[in-house]
Amino acid sequence: MELTHEQAQRWLLNFHGKVTDNKAYLSDLDQAIGDGDHGSNMARGTEAVKEKLASVTDESLEAVLKQTAMALISKVGGASGPLYGSAFMAMAKKAKETRDLSVLIEAGLEGIKHRGKADVGDKTMIDMWQPVATALKEGTFSQATIDQALLDVKPLKAKKGRASYVGDRSIGALDPGAVSSGYLFEALIEEVIA
Amino acid sequence: MELTHEQAQRWLLNFHGKVTDNKAYLSDLDQAIGDGDHGSNMARGTEAVKEKLASVTDESLEAVLKQTAMALISKVGGASGPLYGSAFMAMAKKAKETRDLSVLIEAGLEGIKHRGKADVGDKTMIDMWQPVATALKEGTFSQATIDQALLDVKPLKAKKGRASYVGDRSIGALDPGAVSSGYLFEALIEEVIA
């Protein structure tokens, strides 16, 4: 399935909506196993994405993804900034070659892994991106992928990020970055897949 | 030789004078291999000693030494505060048993070694206190002891304190704490030995 720049814009604006609506919840998840700011970080970052996209002149998929990356990198303020930023930077770069959604998401996932040096099982946003990327490649991506990923992230013990400092207290908790990534992919379903 | 409380007071006031007169020099030595504040630290600390001694009511050697310790600990602001402070605290404690100058200086030296966990050869004030303590015990203490100690400290490479961070740059330089301790013992010669 191919991604157009209009779909990408709607995708990211939808993501902004979900993150903003769930800002307090995301921060609460982050309070339990981190520093309590993921919600405000992501609200701030996606607000900047929304502003940038409203003024972007280059109507290409690459430009939309790159502007998104830059807004997130410069405004999020926490680890998720460089991480989401690297994901969208990698997608922007890949968008020069292809619009294939599955290939783009895979590129985004690699960007996150490269930047954060984490992997599946470390209890990070990767534990949402990986199952989604795999499902997209296999043609089985749906809300159920996202729901299952959240169930699977709970029992993990955090190995990266601030949650890795709280030891066993991360076990049984939802990882905030995985949850915000869940919103990203729900927005994808609503604006692109559906 | 025995130390009286009047001699101790004159000793410390004389020390204050020397440190204050040589404040810039001590700080210059400290700028070369440290953070440049030993002169102002010691001037501030000995000023506080002078003030405390002017108002001390307990006319005992122990009180003079203890008040000196507390003034230095609370006002010096750098490593030499806890170090000189521990020296005078140890001397104050030893003064309950004896007024013997040699035994007191030896106690002060042990206080510095215990507090700073340094030893002879580490290029610290210990490289002044040790030769002086030894000479006092052997009955050979004089200005020559102090002069020789300063010559001997120059080629050492610093192993403790801020100077230990500058590597070989400490070689050939005078250690500021050894120099200020030299003033302490010159004051001792002028007020007690002479």
Next chain:
Amino acid sequence: MSLGIVIASHVDHIAEGVYRLLKESAPDVSITYAGGTDDGEVGSSYALIEAAIEQNDSDTLYCFYDLGSAKMTLEMVSEMTDKDVTIIDAAFIEGAYTACALIQGGYKQTDIDAQLAPLKVK
């Protein structure tokens, strides 16, 4: 009563900034701090460190410091207080952050000691 944390820095702003950093991730941990000399210069203050130790809600304290002379001042204060004070040689910010996150997580001293051990640099 859980472990309390004391931050002792050569600089007032560093101590206050580290406190802010730690409090974000450890809102329920008892953290006090002291930085700089009594005159606000770079150095250590016996009085400020003593106040941080005495005013901490906890009676069992782990104390973190940046450079050596702050450690000596901490030692002198710890010799005069009734509180149970341990001075930690771990990396200053990294160690304090780790300890605070673990205390917030309900960990006990032995676990915290184990996590601090690899951070020992001084």
Next chain:
Amino acid sequence: MSLGIVIASHVDHIAEGVYRLLKESAPDVSITYAGGTDDGEVGSSYALIEAAIEQNDSDTLYCFYDLGSAKMTLEMVSEMTDKDVTIIDAAFIEGAYTACALIQGGYKQTDIDAQLAPLKVK
């Protein structure tokens, strides 16, 4: 041109305080700093870190950070700059102090690397 030092902290006051601490012992070393988010909150700012890197008089930089997300931001900036940037995993304050004192002392990169190696904690 000697090595320059960049300080990247999650907190504005920490970065400024560390700068003050370092400058005392390294008056001739080129040190720049960035701390906190653009809004003065706890976090990292790409813009502030980029400015610290670009405004440092030196073109060869050793960069020190307190916690992980500052490192990631440093990495992103380092990928976009022409400067020769090395991000150091040593203890933040202890490592930065050591590096500055050694640069002030005229030491070269290989000696500094050797002194920083035992301070690696992240």
